[in-house]
Amino acid sequence: MKKQNHDKLKNDFKELYKKFILASIVIAIVGIGLLYFIFDFSLSIFNSNEPETEIVEIPVEIPVEDDFDKIENGIHIKTGFIEAPGMMETIQNCTNCHSSKLVIQNRMNAERWKSTIKWMQETQNLWDLGANETVIIKYLVTNYPPKKVGRRAVLKDIEWYRLEE
Structure with missing residues (x-):
């Protein structure tokens, strides 16, 4: 009887071992398949060929300033610069970075303007003005x-008036 029990247990263990090996193989295959689908997004069920957001083109209207070049009483309306030769070069090169009022209030001689322009080129990324610098x-x-x-x-x-104490 002992031998019979021992043989039965041995056979049960072999069957259980076979099932365990088979289950391990199935789990491994399923796991590898899942990893493949997770990391290969082209096969993933979460991947779609449709864009996540709809791209809508909005027409952009750039306002046209009809009075940009308008001058009244010898003064350029938009900037306050005096109309004279070199005004447009000054507007185009100076007002890209700062207000025309800043330019107007800094009254300097030619030497100081030249050193200020050089400083702006060295420290503030002002471009080379070329022939416009002299103008x-x-x-x-x-x-x-x-x-x-x-x-x-x-x-x-x-x-x-007197302040009351």
């Missing part, structure tokens, strides 16, 4: 020369 400097020195002023302008037409 721009001449325009600025002619139309916005340095002023000899004190710390501040003299106060005029002031109504003085």
